[in-house]
Amino acid sequence: MKKKLLYIIICVCLCLVIGFLSSFATQSSVNDWYVTLNKPNFNPPNWVFAPVWTLLYILMGIAAGLVLAKGFYHLWVKTALYHFGFQLLLNALWSIVFFGLKQPLWALFIIIALVVMLLITFKWFKIVNKTAAYMLIPYILWVSFATILNYKIWELN
Numbered sequence: 001m002k003k004k005l006l007y008i009i010i011c012v013c014l015c016l017v018i019g020f021l022s023s024f025a026t027q028s029s030v031n032d033w034y035v036t037l038n039k040p041n042f043n044p045p046n047w048v049f050a051p052v053w054t055l056l057y058i059l060m061g062i063a064a065g066l067v068l069a070k071g072f073y074h075l076w077v078k079t080a081l082y083h084f085g086f087q088l089l090l091n092a093l094w095s096i097v098f099f100g101l102k103q104p105l106w107a108l109f110i111i112i113a114l115v116v117m118l119l120i121t122f123k124w125f126k127i128v129n130k131t132a133a134y135m136l137i138p139y140i141l142w143v144s145f146a147t148i149l150n151y152k153i154w155e156l157n
Helices: 002-027 046-068 075-100 104-128 130-135 137-156
Strands: none
Touching: 002 046, 002 075, 046 075, 046 104, 046 130, 046 137, 075 104, 104 130, 104 137, 130 137
């Protein structure tokens, strides 16, 4: 139990650090470039994003910690965590491309790849630990919503 808690803490911290680092790209243009964009009427207010993402990074970290606790020596655990790591990289890359480089179309391609990778990650997490997989559902739903939002922002601009 102690080991599982340690893995969860490490994974939560890792996810939060990735989110924190990604926020630098977001902050670079959220108050200037982003406000000038045409957005769909379902675009949430800016204050919603930070608490939602914080919660999602915590859930992702708990899920990854539960999977890691099954033993990294196991092939399925490694496979699940490799997919998790790749989706986390795509997650950070999306922020850099959308906000940092101000390229909604390229960001759209990245977020579509992210959704696909999330679904694959979900599948592998479910094989290793069903609870961990189900903890990814809010993240999958939010990123799916963000994909639609990204598309509409690109389309409107």
